[in-house]
Amino acid sequence: MKLIFAIVGGDDSQAVSRALMKAGFFATKLASTGSFLSAGNTTFLVCVENHLVEAVIDIIRSKSQKRRRLVPSNASLGGEGFPVEVEVGGATIFVTDVERFEKV
Numbered sequence: 724m725k726l727i728f729a730i731v732g733g734d735d736s737q738a739v740s741r742a743l744m745k746a747g748f749f750a751t752k753l754a755s756t757g758s759f760l761s762a763g764n765t766t767f768l769v770c771v772e773n774h775l776v777e778a779v780i781d782i783i784r785s786k787s788q789k790r791r792r793l794v795p796s797n798a799s800l801g802g803e804g805f806p807v808e809v810e811v812g813g814a815t816i817f818v819t820d821v822e823r824f825e826k827v
Contacts, residue, residue, distance in 0.1 A: 780818075
């Protein structure tokens, strides 16, 4: 079995959640925050058999879109500055082995 950690931008969280449920995958959702822009994210935890990993990743990829956004140049420091364009959104995905999985 594999555990998929998928950190998804807040704008795409609902679409990813609906698509995973529609495909029959169960996910635990955790609210999370990115460090660069302090933007809200959702971290999905999905445990699946090895052969289903790519199906889950394909769903997340199809529903997570990268976007360009103008932010103050020193937004990561909490200040204001001239606007710069950065890429936001998309998903960061980690896949790890699971030694044991139980639903009780």
